[in-house]
């Protein structure tokens with residue numbers, strides 16, 4: 466499949482998507498979101514892929530939703546088209562997705578990174594929700610996801626002032642899992658993704674689903690969900706292989722079933 470705004474590659478069991486609108490700092494227009502959605506669906510359907518890395522350029526992961534595309538929209542346009550709701554599909558992919566963020570991750574760019582399963586940041590990364598400066602607020606989950614990641618005080622300050630957070634503040638606040646030198650970002654993300662892709666695919670997918678439950682339900686419901694899924698794992702070949710390999714002091718050879 467050919468794409469206009471993204472570059473898609475596979476490296477063994479890892480899928481790599483690079484956002485590629487350098488002239489607009491990877492501003493997220495409807496073409497890009499549609500292409501990204503299709504590429505990630507393709508990886509979800511591909512049994513040979515175990516994990517995906519989503520990245521941008523050195524200067525920008527993504528500088529937000531495309532302001533030039535939004536500028537003239539009216540309320541009926543946004544309401545009737547249910548503007549932005551199609552973005553939610555990115556946050557509902559089933560395979561693990563690692564966001565590798567260098568440079569600006571602003572507005573929709575920050576929201577897109579937060580839709581991934583975790584964020585690995587370059588030391589150059591800058592996160593922000595500057596929509597208020599444009600006379601709107603985050604519309605792709607930013608007020609909700611950022612608050613869950615960094616807590617009310619920081620999320621409120623960032624959404625009300627548009628202030629950017631650098632990589633080390635983002636790490637301290639719990640927005641990113643780790644910060645690495647910019648020159649090593651994509652290699653490091655690919656290494657982590659290959660590690661995940663080397664695990665049992667169904668177990669990794671069930672683990673992702675279970676961790677995500679923590680954001681959507683009560684503790685008691687979440688623990689009940691975890692317990693049911695944990696029990697179900699004992700019906701897989703990979704549970705037998707993983708535990709047998711440990712007992713036999715060898716590396717597991719998962720068959721993803």
Ligand SMILES: CC(C)=CC(=O)SCCNC(=O)CCNC(=O)[C@H](O)C(C)(C)COP(=O)(O)OP(=O)(O)OC[C@H]1O[C@@H](n2cnc3c(N)ncnc32)[C@H](O)[C@@H]1OP(=O)(O)O
Nearest residue numbers: 488489490492528529530531532533569571572573595604
């Ligand atoms: C409302 C919702 C749902 C979500 C949103 O995401 S709203 C957008 C939030 N993002 C922003 O407000 C950031 C906008 N961009 C900037 O503030 C700056 O571009 C910057 C600080 C990220 C970088 O500044 P710099 O001086 O280094 O680069 P520019 O000359 O400003 O940009 C280069 C080139 O890219 C175009 N650009 C940048 N961001 C966007 C965007 N979000 N949408 C559309 N186009 C964008 C910028 O206009 C310029 O292109 P031209 O040279 O053709 O003007």
